[in-house]
Amino acid sequence: MIKNHLKNYIINLILFFFISSIIFSQNEVTKGEFFLLGKIDLNGTLNSGLLPEAYLKFKQMQNDAKKEGVEIEIVSGYRSYQKQKNIWNNKYNQNFKQGIFGTKNINRIIQYSTLPGTSRHHWGTDIDVIDKRFTPKGDLLMEKNYSENGVYSQLYRWMKKNSKKYGFYLVYDDSPKRKGFKFEPWHYSYKPLSVMFLKRYIESNIIFKITQDSSLLGRKFINNSFLESYLKENLLEISKDLK
Numbered sequence: 001m002i003k004n005h006l007k008n009y010i011i012n013l014i015l016f017f018f019i020s021s022i023i024f025s026q027n028e029v030t031k032g033e034f035f036l037l038g039k040i041d042l043n044g045t046l047n048s049g050l051l052p053e054a055y056l057k058f059k060q061m062q063n064d065a066k067k068e069g070v071e072i073e074i075v076s077g078y079r080s081y082q083k084q085k086n087i088w089n090n091k092y093n094q095n096f097k098q099g100i101f102g103t104k105n106i107n108r109i110i111q112y113s114t115l116p117g118t119s120r121h122h123w124g125t126d127i128d129v130i131d132k133r134f135t136p137k138g139d140l141l142m143e144k145n146y147s148e149n150g151v152y153s154q155l156y157r158w159m160k161k162n163s164k165k166y167g168f169y170l171v172y173d174d175s176p177k178r179k180g181f182k183f184e185p186w187h188y189s190y191k192p193l194s195v196m197f198l199k200r201y202i203e204s205n206i207i208f209k210i211t212q213d214s215s216l217l218g219r220k221f222i223n224n225s226f227l228e229s230y231l232k233e234n235l236l237e238i239s240k241d242l243k
């Protein structure tokens with residue numbers, strides 16, 4: 001009896017220090033404004049594109065899903081500011097070549113892509129997932145793949161029923177009241193961290209610093225009133241669970 005008691009005590013103690021050290025290192029790298037913009041190198045901290053705490057929960061979720069035959073795989077996790085800027089600048093150039101200029105160009109890009117420095121993928125809390133068992137034709141991340149007859153329908157149903165237990169919530173849900181980015185049945189966020197980051201993001205007004213980057217294409221068409229409405233009508237148009 002005493003032996004078992006001692007064993008449990010030691011296991012709990014180790015677990016306590018393990019979790020504490022994770023939280024400590026996580027707090028260290030995620031403090032400060034540059035983190036919120038995706039400008040901190042997180043490579044030594046992340047697992048599968050997730051911060052340690054979110055990764056632990058993801059692994060549990062992945063294992064439990066597998067027991068029921070669903071094989072959750074992350075196809076996109078953390079994305080740096082630099083990477084998002086490359087995506088942005090490429091799209092800007094493509095549109096420009098097609099004769100789409102100025103604010104029209106900007107508005108075209110933000111239909112599907114975020115401004116660098118405003119992506120939830122900068123935080124190590126957000127992931128795009130598929131079911132590893134299937135490879136559909138064309139793009140993986142298409143709404144039809146997750147719909148009733150799509151290859152990822154089982155994944156979608158499993159997540160709908162279970163993901164919240166592990167802290168993962170759909171961001172751009174199919175609520176008819178939601179505006180902004182289109183329905184993304186693949187994009188989940190680890191709520192315990194991302195709600196906190198979003199709050200800090202808004203309170204720090206850091207979004208207004210984005211246009212200080214002289215290599216961001218189209219920045220002269222992005223003024224403060226644009227950013228204010230972008231924040232309100234895109235970044236904050238998310239599932240009500242995540243606000």
Ligand SMILES: [Zn+2]
Pocket residue numbers: 076121126127128187
């Ligand atoms: Zn995503």
